[in-house]
Amino acid sequence: MKDADSPRSTCAPARVFARTVPLALACLLCTAAPALADPAPFELTGPDLRITVTRGQQSLPIAQVPSLAEGDRISVHAALPEDQGLKFLLVSAFLRGATNPPPKNWIAIADTWKSKEKDKALALTVPKGARQMVVLMVPDTNGAEGxxxxxxxxxxGEFVRASQDLNQASxxxxRLTSFMGAIQAQDNTGPEYLRAVAPVLARSLSIKLNEDCLSKVIEMQASCLLENKESLVLNDVHSSSLADTLTGTPTDLALQLSATPEAGAGYYSAYIGVARDIARIFGAFNNPQFGYLPTLSVRRDETMSLLLNAAPSFQKPKSVMVTALPxxxxxxxxxxxxxxxAPICVARPGALLPVEGAPLVFSTAFAHDMKVKLTNASGQTIDVPVTPRADKGGYVITGEALPSAFTGSMRAQLHGLWGFAPFEGPEFLLQRPDGNAWKVTGDADGLVVGRDNEVVxxxxAPSCVEDVTMQQRNGGPKALEWKVRDGNRLAFTVPLAKAAPGEVRVExxxxxxxxPETLSLRARAEAxxxxxFELHAGDTEGExxxxxxxxxxxxxxxxxxxxxxGLTREGTVDRLRLxxxxxxxxxxxxxxxxxxxxLADGRNLSLPIRIAGPRPQAELxxxxxxxxxxxxxxxxxxxGSGDLxxxxxxxxxxxxAAQGDHFGAASTIEIAxxxxxxAARLSSGKGLTLESQQVMVARLKASDLPAGTFGPLxxxxxxxxxxxxxxxLATLARLPRIENLACPDNKNDAPAPCTLSGRDLFLIGAVAADRAFAQPVTVPPGFTGGSLAVPRPADGKLYLRLRDAPEEPVALS
Structure with a gap:
């Protein structure tokens, strides 16, 4: 029999540990444990912990907690079976950096086999100054606590690094588990299933996709996609930041994805490599009594299940299972x-809100109680639950049908909780049919045979249209391509190059x-x-x-x-710029x-022309x-500048006036x-004053322009x-009414945002702390609120980019 201290001891410890794990696992444990040079995947099921975290009056299961905070109350139970045959100590330790040992009262120990709750479980409060927390499980041994x-x-420092790497690896x-589960769940009933869903899954979870697998026969696609799974996990910046420590040590191990000789010539990944690294970390103070065994955590509700990469030893050196809390x-x-x-249609249940940039919203429960707040045209709001779907690439709207008041175009804001903190996601524009008929913009009878005609x-809810067809006389239906314009318009082209005049039905x-909804249009012949041809002396173009x-x-x-x-159409008249x-x-x-x-058909037409006098010219x-x-x-x-x-x-x-020309009493200026x-005409005595025959002064009041006029003039x-x-000439800009800019005092050296309040804030396109708009806060289209969260001014001024004049920012002191 092999010595108990050997790293490859096999069935003896496995038989003992089989009492605490499923029977199937006992067979796995009878295989030889891998050597340090070739770390095994974390595929052995370890014990479970039941953990809840309370912050203030709110309690969450551990699966919904991305990070802990000072003052959090933590309850940790070892979920061991009733016939547990081995006594375990449950040890927790708070850490505060690699060079600052924790005080003794930051380390707590529970005897999991005792009957009293206060003795067998850990009831902890995160102390001030703590930055990491680890939990250890070890068989009861005289002197183990000390x-x-x-x-x-x-x-x-070893435990700080272990906490960091195990968090990142978990x-x-x-993400890898979510990807594999989704791929393995398909049943091959749809031949195109994996070709469609695998790329979406890979983008959602930030997983490397072998696209060559999708060209294989259906039966081989799934197994091909899951080959070399240790190298599938790509870097996710946000999960890295969650596992980073305040010591400044980078998570270089957890982010290492390439196959290198030092890493095992390809048998290495962000989480398998943790075994080798932590073994080296803890190897410095392993002793004949204890050896340290890293574990990954799989969280579901209150349960945190431990995954082992080697069978634990219950003989000397006994294994100390090490896991990390957030x-x-x-x-x-x-x-x-x-x-x-484009706008998203919510006419059917299960509409998708596509998102990217955060794989953990799909693979963890950190983002929870997620809803989408809908705001209709009249300002009514409603919260609708949503469910994350990695295989669809976003959140799916669930629940019952929307109330009848929520039709047409609606603004939607994704929101919920990230752990204990409020979480606001991106905004969307949703549409739902309201039952009203479509209206043709322009002349409904303006179709002309012999050419293609655009109809708007x-x-x-144009985004809810799934089919547009046309039919003329006794011909069959013909599908038309269409596109959404300006949110509430649908544009398509009716081909009438070889058609005869008459009724055109569009469905x-x-x-x-x-x-379907049917529209009746009329196509007419046009000779x-x-x-x-209008052409003026000295011009280079005519009409x-x-x-x-x-x-x-x-x-x-x-x-x-x-x-x-350039060809334009005004009523029944074509105007062609030449x-x-x-x-x-x-x-x-x-x-x-x-x-x-x-002409295009080969004919030539003759047209008598007389050159008109030169057009009047003037310069500002x-x-x-x-x-x-x-x-x-x-x-x-x-x-700012005088252009606004x-x-x-x-x-x-x-x-x-141009050289050789002069102004007269009949001279006028048109504004558009x-x-x-x-939009306006200025004439002598009505906005125009002759300074001389060569110079004229004009006065234009913005109030004299028609309502709704804005932008470049x-x-x-x-x-x-x-x-x-x-x-x-200039840019006419409608100004919001700014009433107040409130900036609270900074706390914890972090710049707190300011609040801008007033009316007509929808006229603002973006707000920034500097003129260069390095990090602007954008105002969503159709914003109706009375206040905005804006950055703190950097030089005493806040800069606003108006919707009517985006190139000329204005300043608020």
Whole structure:
């Protein structure tokens, strides 16, 4: 028989330990324990601990606790069977760094075999200054208490590192276990199952995916994906930070993923390697009486099950099972990100809110009591429970159907608890049909045969549309591709290149709807027609008007060739912008000639043209903005450069006539937004004043512009019925009403956020502590609240990026 002190002793200790573990495990224990040079996976089932943590008046099971805090009350029980044949000591130790041994009263011992609760369980309070906690289980031996206390206090750094590495390894193990369980659960009934779900699982849990496996036959995919499982776990920054200690020691072992000769030529992973490293750590003070055996923890509710990588010895040297509880640090929720690129439909049960960036929300219960808060258009809110699904890549909305008031577009905020701390996830835009019919924007009878026509519809939930088809006359249905625009619009193209005039039926089907909704549109024939070509002396572009101008390929005037550069449609009239090629310019005013227009079908049309006089030109030479008075109780915003015109202000600007030109009493200035219609006209005595025949001063009050006008403004000079080029003028910005900025005193040297309060805060796009907007706080679209959590000003000023003028931040002192 082998000596009991040998690291490869086999069945003798295994038979004793079989009393405390399932019968199947006893067979595993009869195999030889692996040598230190080749650490085994943590596949042996050890004892269970029942642990609850109480903070204030709230108690949580250990599975929901990512980290401990000073003052937490911890209850630890050893969940041993009634016929337990061996007495175990349960030892806990708080640690405070590698170079600062803990006091003796930070180490507690319980006799698990005794009858009284206070003797067989640990009732602990996390002391001030503690940073880690380890729990040890060892067979009762004379002098064991003193030996363990001396070991912990004599070399605290070894236990600090063990706590760090075991925590990290357990978190990594939870992700791998979740991945393997999901892969093994599939039943091969769907041939494409793994091809679809494996990449999603890998992204959710941050697991390395061997994509070559998905090209194998169905029966071999699952086993292929789980090959070399020790190297599947990828680094997760958040789980690393949870296991990091305040000593500054990096978790380099737990983050090591590459196969190196020193690590065992490939038989090494973030959690298997813990066995080798901790064996080296504890090897310095192993003795003939005790040897230290690291364990990983698997948490389910109050139960923390221990996983062993070697069979424990109950003969000398007896095994001391070492496990780690969560680090003692602040609860820091992970940075969960939304991966939704469009509104999400919630017409059916089980809608998915896609997220990424935090694998532990799928493999642990740290994030619990998760819900999504829905806010409808009228401001009503409701909390709906959600469930994490790694195989779907996000949270699935569960529970009953939403109330009837929650239709159309709704804002959604994911929230819950991360341990004891509130946890807020990303925001989403959800949509649900409201039963109202779709509306066509523009002319419902504006379809033209012979070309493709874009149709834009407005409705409550475009994201819920799953099928769009068209049918004309007796032809069969034809599927159309569509896309969502601006959240509440649905755009699709109706192909009528070879169609005849007549009715076009379009059917749209919502997700989960019994039948489609039908729209009736009319397609009309439109003859090719050229109305005219407007070209001014010295210009490099002109405008062709008519119908079916999409067929125009070029226009030639003398030796000048013009090419199409943008087609627009106004009612029944096409307007085609034509640009001269090269550096050619239109000839002098009054020149008459015939232009040749080439069409796509090979025909050429002739059009007589007379060059119009040069368009009036002017340049901006001065500009001053006079902000209006602030509302009572509102704070003044610093507008920065003179390019920003507040919605209560006045803009005074001056223009100079082009060389050889002059202004007259009939000269006017038109103001418009970028791409919009004319919003205001200034004329002599009504906003315009002639300083001289070459200089004119204009006054524009923001209040004189139509309601709803905002953004970049442009101007053009109009003289003798001819308009000049549009030129940039200023940016009209609607200002929020800022009433207060409250910044509480800093605590614990951590900068506390400030609170910005006021009205119309939805006009703010983002807030930052510096002009460069290095770490901005964004304001969600449609925000209706009266206050915002904002960063603390760095230089005495807070910078706001307005939605109407994102390039010109304003400052709040």
């Amino acid at each position: 030996a363990l206390v001396d070991a912990v206090r004599g070399k605290p 978190l990594d193990h939870s 680090a003692i640090e602040a609860d820091i929720p992970p940075q969960l990100r939304s991966t939704a690129k 519809l407005e409705g409550a 749209l089907r919502y997700q989960g709807a019994k039948g 090719s027609r050229i109305d005219g 062709l008007t008519g119908q079916r101008l999409d067929q125009v390929q070029s226009l030639t005037l003398g030796e000048i060739a013009f090419k199409p550069d 640009v001269a090629q090269g550096a050619a310019k239109a000839p002098d005013a009054g020149t008459a000639d015939k232009a040749v227009i080439a 030479i001065g500009r001053t903005v006079y902000p209006g008075p602030s509302a009572p109780g509102a704070r003044t915003l610093e507008l 015109l507040p919605d209560n202000g006045e803009l005074v600007f001056s223009i100079k 937004t970028s791409g919009g219609p004319v 442009r101007f053009r000079l109009v003289g003798d019925g001819t308009a000049g080029d549009w030129k940039p």
